[in-house]
Amino acid sequence: MSRNTALLVVLLLAASLAVVPGSVAGGPGSVADEPGSLSITSAGITADYETPESVCTGDSQRLVVLLENGDVVSDEVALFEGTSFRVVLCTADGGESTPESTDAWGLTGLDAFERVNVDSHWIQLKATAKTNSTDLSMHLDGRAGENTRAPRVAVRSTGGTSTGHLDQPKTVYFFDETARRQFRAGRDEYEGSVTKARNLAKTLEAGAGAENPIAAVNRSVLASYDERLASLESASDTVEDALLTAAVRGNADATAAYLEHRKYHDKEMTRLEESLAAYLGAVEEQAGTARLSVTGVLLGSVVVGIGVGGVIGQTVSLRDLKRIRRKRRRDSTVDYHLGNLWKVFLGAVLALVGSLGVLVAGPGIELLFKVLV
């Protein structure tokens, strides 16, 4: 299974779990009990709120906080901004603890919380502002003054972090400052890499459209291509890892942001790759024309040279060989051999060395080697 497939499976799983029936969108999660120690609970990954009937036990009147991840809080809890939770009033009028109907009680004067839903036995609140600690019993209306125990609820602000680099930005909640800082650093690095990649793509696109593409772009620009590509991939991995972490912890917007980021990243990569392909295509087309010219001129000049050299070589050799023939008439021990052609062979060797000299003095052997190999 490829990395992307595995990530997608994790994401889909997280996304499906993150949408809990009855929950309010935007809740990034909660911090369980013990203010001061931010142990993170995974809101959205577990099933659902506990039912009021199941949490009312004992023989005293008390308020109970139910969290989206199934946690039940009766003493202290710290929540992140945006988290929803339900409050149940358990009464024990007849000796047995039962959830009190919300017709008989309410919660008022809560500045840091917004009432978002009411059921027959619970009131759903959403933490909307940072607050140190709120004793819910102080805000109980209807059954106030009846010695009600209640949890204290604090709201911590992690602040949402925008995926501002995307076409459709999302606000993603990270469940601790370290993760948030890592994401922001990764996002900033990614934006920097995208800017550099876009500049490179623009240069290559301009080079591809130029009249003389090879002169329009320096070698160093091409040499930076692999580095730009690797930097873009690496920065994207950091962003993806951070978004995946947030998504797995139940932030549905992080899942959407991850998918949006993948789309955005693929678009940037495609543009960069296409700009390179276009530029190299233009350069190789220009080189193709040059290659044809070189081939034509080289073969043409060689053919002409062979013609000229052939006539000269044949004329000189025939004259020398006729001299040998005349010698043979006088002396039967004289015979023909290839050494009789020493003049043309010497001329041929000198010409070959000369041609090599011309090519070395002109374009150079290195250039020839680059073109031929």
Added chain:
Amino acid sequence: MSRLEYPLYRVGAVVVVVGALGVAVLLNVSLTADDPVSRYETARAAIQLGDALGFVAAGGLVFGIGVGLALGGLRAYHEEVSDR
């Protein structure tokens, strides 16, 4: 079949033609790696060679003369030896 049925100048001419075709192919087919810098370098070399056509023509002409001298001499040798 005698040796003279395959005269050296014809063998030489065949070698020259095959060699020329080989060079023409090599000039027009790049065998370098696929990375962008190598492709750029090869293309730039071809373009620079195209800018030095005068040297290419002169080198080719002198080279051709050398080959022609040898082939012409061998042809004359073949004719002379055949006539004796």
